[in-house]
Amino acid sequence: MPEFFNVLPPDEARALLFEHLRAVLPAEIMATEDALGRVTATAVHSPQPLPAFRRSTMDGYAVRAKDTYGASEGLPAFLAVIGEVPMGQAAEVELGTGQATIVHTGGMIPATADAVVQIEHTQTMAGEMIPPFEIEVFKAVAVGQNVLQVGEDVALDAVVLPAGHLLRPQDLGGLLALGITEVSVSRQPSVGILATGDEVIPPQEMTGPGQIRDINSYTVAGVTQQAGGVPLLGGIVPDDLAALQAAAADMLARCDMLVMSAGSSVSVRDVTVEVVDRLGKPGVLLHGVATRPGKPTIVGVVDNKPVIGLPGNPVSAMVQFDMFGVPAIYRLQGVQTMPRRGRVWARLGQNIASESGREDYIPARLEEGEERLTAVPVFGKSNLIYTLVNADGLIKVPLNKGGLLAGEWVEVRLF
């Protein structure tokens, strides 16, 4: 029985993968409004300051601040309102000493004003607020008060987004606010997915004795989409070196990344290792990760394309694809800092046994209690896909821990 060689902890395994995966996919230009979830290929600079003009943050009156100094409820300042700045237009009013103009929230401030008095701090005897009329101001304002300065949001030529930034809704908004309607992003990685196993049949078919339906192609495809990749399903390949070699070579030529969900028996794993090594250089980087589930994972790189051999068990396959496949998809797009995973803290509902020197991932269901969240482990062999269906996330038992006790606070990584 061949021993696993080069079994690494997950962090070191990922570092090894990244070391051999330096090139980023080519860039393409696309409409900013369609670029949600894409990754910037180059840093984006601001072509203008934002805002481009001084804006009021209140409904009220643009004033010269010094005209309000000393004003109070008992001793108001009297100002003459000589005009109104319409929304969306230039503030053309010129204010002399003791003069003010109506402004609305977001409106432009005249060049001769330096502050805004909010309407709640004023009073007028005029029936209709049509200039000219007089107001009493009950509260002094400082220079700049209630005014958004030019460039307060973004300065001219500032780096608004670095290269390798995953675009979120607010990023699209920020770019469009500057009139940046096109953006250079990395091409989305195409991810070829092959299932192997003489016992595996397509989900559309009826199972005979000894047969099971393909699960991993579809879970891997779903996670690929969530990470911004484009899955390409290559179907089911027999457990045969020549057949797998041909299918893998074909898929790798057509895609930016290859995932094989191998059968879980040792002999089939050995075939996958051989296939990956024959595909090209550097080939297999590691064959075994110090985790459970999922120890017999194969991680390789061929011509700057990640090649991942997943265990056949559906739980192992998902945990391992999340550990190596997802970072690889992001890295191909130039993402340097991986998106932060959502986590929640919860009290552990039951003891968990583990082994030191291995990271364990246990599916868990979260139960909302009166005061706290409880994480209830969903135990089951890693062949059981429904342990993941019935779970909200995974509890991680760290490398150096022999287990976790009921009642401990644990971190649950949300799916």
Added chain:
Amino acid sequence: MPEFFNVLPPDEARALLFEHLRAVLPAEIMATEDALGRVTATAVHSPQPLPAFRRSTMDGYAVRAKDTYGASEGLPAFLAVIGEVPMGQAAEVELGTGQATIVHTGGMIPATADAVVQIEHTQTMAGEMIPPFEIEVFKAVAVGQNVLQVGEDVALDAVVLPAGHLLRPQDLGGLLALGITEVSVSRQPSVGILATGDEVIPPQEMTGPGQIRDINSYTVAGVTQQAGGVPLLGGIVPDDLAALQAAAADMLARCDMLVMSAGSSVSVRDVTVEVVDRLGKPGVLLHGVATRPGKPTIVGVVDNKPVIGLPGNPVSAMVQFDMFGVPAIYRLQGVQTMPRRGRVWARLGQNIASESGREDYIPARLEEGEERLTAVPVFGKSNLIYTLVNADGLIKVPLNKGGLLAGEWVEVRLF
């Protein structure tokens, strides 16, 4: 100046919205493999047990457990291996006393076997492992050991997914494992989005003095997509009752939900309230939420369609849309328990002032330290979209707190 009426804390406001939003969108049938992110319209039952046959979880030998009782390193049990179960085929071997058959991980167990001895606990003198040959077994196995029982993953006719379940990659895998290749899901809500404001222009245009580009249509569209809705942009409507009324009525007729990002001045807000009330019953449910940013949010329902009036400030608009728009999109699809938001705990890098009786949301950047994560507030007026671009999430200051102190542990809701 009209006062805000009916200002509610966010939880109560959401409860009020849900109270008036009971109908779920019609169902449609779609291919399971394309249903990622969709919501089940009906509960799904298992048409078969999973697995459908007893499977080995190890590479080794299927045996009758009692033939191994008492076996040890010093006193092995001797068994005759009389066959091999090929992967994907029926286990047709019949075992008599003292007999075993080769099985692979995932392979079927013969009816006459009740356990599997893993190959590591055996030894053979045979050169090639071609039956018949003899093995020594060094460790006893119990009945059922290393065997996956019929229905151990899912029992026949079990509810595998309830109605209102948001489909994740593992859920698709679970359905396909059962041969469920089509699934009934709620139609995706179409969300009409209108921007208003005489100062607002499309991002494609050059801004003149006093003009700003539309941001909110695009941030709301992005968040809508992330929640499984289909955004429909209706463009920019002038600050005018008749124009807004016409545009809102038209959009509402075409969509399942309507979002108006109103101008932020009080007069424009009042127009929005009037428009929503004129659209139909029940109309405006609340006009003001006890949060910052975003107090002047309008939440209404018209003919079971949510209608949301967002503040014009981009930060307020995003925070409020996340608070009401996203749950509404899920609820229209029948989701009862909202998907859990990702959160991380971090040390607060700086004091935050707040007011009791109000929930504050402060954008924060996360900085990875040697031992801990620090949440650095990104302060700035809520007109500044780049406070969100430069942030990784939002710190929530609870309703009953007057502020947070530097060094406190705070929860950051990830974007």
